[in-house]
Amino acid sequence: MSNLGSSVSSAEVKPAALSSTSKHSEETSVERDYKVDWLRCAPFFAMHFVCLAVIWVGWSWTAVGVAAFLYFARMFAITGFYHRYFSHKTFKTSRVMQFFLALAGATCVQRGALWWAAHHRGHHLHSDEEDDVHSPHQHTFMWSHMLWITSPQNFETDLKAIPDLAKYPELRFLDDHDVFVPVLLAFAMLGLGYGLNFYFPSLGTSGWQMVIWGFFISSTVLFHATCTINSLSHLFGNRRFNTKDHSRNNVFLAFLTLGEGWHNNHHFYPASVRQGFYWWEFDITYYLLWTMARLGLIWDLQPVPKRIYEKAVEHQKAA
Numbered sequence: 079m080s081n082l083g084s085s086v087s088s089a090e091v092k093p094a095a096l097s098s099t100s101k102h103s104e105e106t107s108v109e110r111d112y113k114v115d116w117l118r119c120a121p122f123f124a125m126h127f128v129c130l131a132v133i134w135v136g137w138s139w140t141a142v143g144v145a146a147f148l149y150f151a152r153m154f155a156i157t158g159f160y161h162r163y164f165s166h167k168t169f170k171t172s173r174v175m176q177f178f179l180a181l182a183g184a185t186c187v188q189r190g191a192l193w194w195a196a197h198h199r200g201h202h203l204h205s206d207e208e209d210d211v212h213s214p215h216q217h218t219f220m221w222s223h224m225l226w227i228t229s230p231q232n233f234e235t236d237l238k239a240i241p242d243l244a245k246y247p248e249l250r251f252l253d254d255h256d257v258f259v260p261v262l263l264a265f266a267m268l269g270l271g272y273g274l275n276f277y278f279p280s281l282g283t284s285g286w287q288m289v290i291w292g293f294f295i296s297s298t299v300l301f302h303a304t305c306t307i308n309s310l311s312h313l314f315g316n317r318r319f320n321t322k323d324h325s326r327n328n329v330f331l332a333f334l335t336l337g338e339g340w341h342n343n344h345h346f347y348p349a350s351v352r353q354g355f356y357w358w359e360f361d362i363t364y365y366l367l368w369t370m371a372r373l374g375l376i377w378d379l380q381p382v383p384k385r386i387y388e389k390a391v392e393h394q395k396a397a
């Protein structure tokens with residue numbers, strides 16, 4: 079999902095759901111949304127294909143362990159920082175810490191915090207309506223899951239959606255140079271692999287094996303797991319709250335995304351730092367944020383108000 083290249087080559091993909099609109103001679107705004115900029119998105123597609131290099135570099139417990147660690151650590155950066163902080167401001171922190179939260183998120187190859195938050199705020203404004211760029215109820219499944227990212231209409235960061243964040247030049251810098259941090263991570267993996275191979279050859283890893291596992295496979299799996307919250311969590315699961323959208327609570331997705339699977343809860347009350355509203359709705363992101371608060375790194379974690387729990391009981395009775 080990098081920002082490489084310029085928008086010079088576009089091919090149009092028209093899902094079946096749009097076949098009726100394509101009859102119009104004039105291109106509508108909806109049709110323009112379905113363009114894929116193959117050239118600009120070549121690094122994004124390449125990230126997937128390069129994973130196949132595992133055939134040549136093989137595997138080791140060390141490389142797989144580093145990949146798994148980076149998956150969970152960076153999933154927390156997405157859920158705790160890009161989502162619960164930058165998109166929803168469910169807790170407060172210092173300006174310096176805010177920069178480090180954005181830097182951690184930038185390692186995830188999901189572009190900058192401003193771009194991510196602007197799109198996500200749009201999702202909550204127009205959930206499952208026509209203007210929701212990644213709704214599986216408005217678009218095909220693949221478009222809602224990942225292809226919306228490849229549309230030139232969704233490349234830019236809508237600064238009007240994030241005035242509270244756009245005023246910080248250091249965040250704008252990270253957003254404007256969103257390739258920089260992922261490239262650094264890839265080189266760090268190369269160095270780690272070479273270093274381990276040199277000092278601990280019994281671990282059976284190598285520079286390129288670590289790049290493929292620690293960067294490419296880990297980032298690709300992280301990307302698709304994140305995208306399940308756009309796609310699958312608006313299709314499969316239970317609905318505690320009768321929200322206007324199709325959001326659902328899904329225990330499997332909650333495991334995969336460290337607590338984001340309680341998506342129906344989140345759509346009903348996005349202002350809370352918790353998405354698992356009850357003790358049995360495990361929410362690892364919340365536990366980690368709570369720990370960061372205890373360490374004084376962040377503060378003012380927004381709770382789930384009593385009236386929301388009362389609403390939950392009301393909605394359950396009405397169901």
Ligand SMILES: [Zn+2]
Binds near residue numbers: 201205307308312341
């Ligand atoms: Zn949603």
Ligand SMILES: [Zn+2]
Binds near residue numbers: 165348
């Ligand atoms: Zn949200």
